[in-house]
Amino acid sequence: MFAAILIGLAAPSAVLAQSDCYDAKVRATPVDQVPSEIEDCVGDCIIISWPWFVDLQVKRVLEGRLPAKRIRVLTVQHTYRVSRAGTWLLRMNTAGGYNVVWQGEGASLARCSADSAPAKPYIRPGDGKTIDDLREAGIRLYGHHGG
Numbered sequence: 228m229f230a231a232i233l234i235g236l237a238a239p240s241a242v243l244a245q246s247d248c249y250d251a252k253v254r255a256t257p258v259d260q261v262p263s264e265i266e267d268c269v270g271d272c273i274i275i276s277w278p279w280f281v282d283l284q285v286k287r288v289l290e291g292r293l294p295a296k297r298i299r300v301l302t303v304q305h306t307y308r309v310s311r312a313g314t315w316l317l318r319m320n321t322a323g324g325y326n327v328v329w330q331g332e333g334a335s336l337a338r339c340s341a342d343s344a345p346a347k348p349y350i351r352p353g354d355g356k357t358i359d360d361l362r363e364a365g366i367r368l369y370g371h372h373g374g
Contacts, residue, residue, distance in 0.1 A: 247336065250317055252291060252316055255312065261370075263361055277303065277304075285298065301320065301327065316328040318339070320347060326346055
């Protein structure tokens, strides 16, 4: 018997419901992609989606502001993304970084207001760990998946 589970904190549809706005819209290319470590998959299971760390090389900021032209973001995905440039909607998170916000077909998301509280990150480290610690664990287990 197989159980389909979602590792992480939200299914893509829940991600859309939670993130009803974005802080920045950018044209960027993924240059590094690292899956997070999957821990609670005991026995027969199928992983649908889980948090990934993606480094983006930003070619152009279309809306909003970013601190740099190369940034690390969190996504919830099944596998690495296509390496070509694309448009990315980013939502600031409470870990000091950005979550990628997916816009469903026919959906239209607005920019967040200046007083909007940051979103929760798609992956949260446990006691004594940082987001960077979780990324390093993913690298040790699964390696890098280039852009």
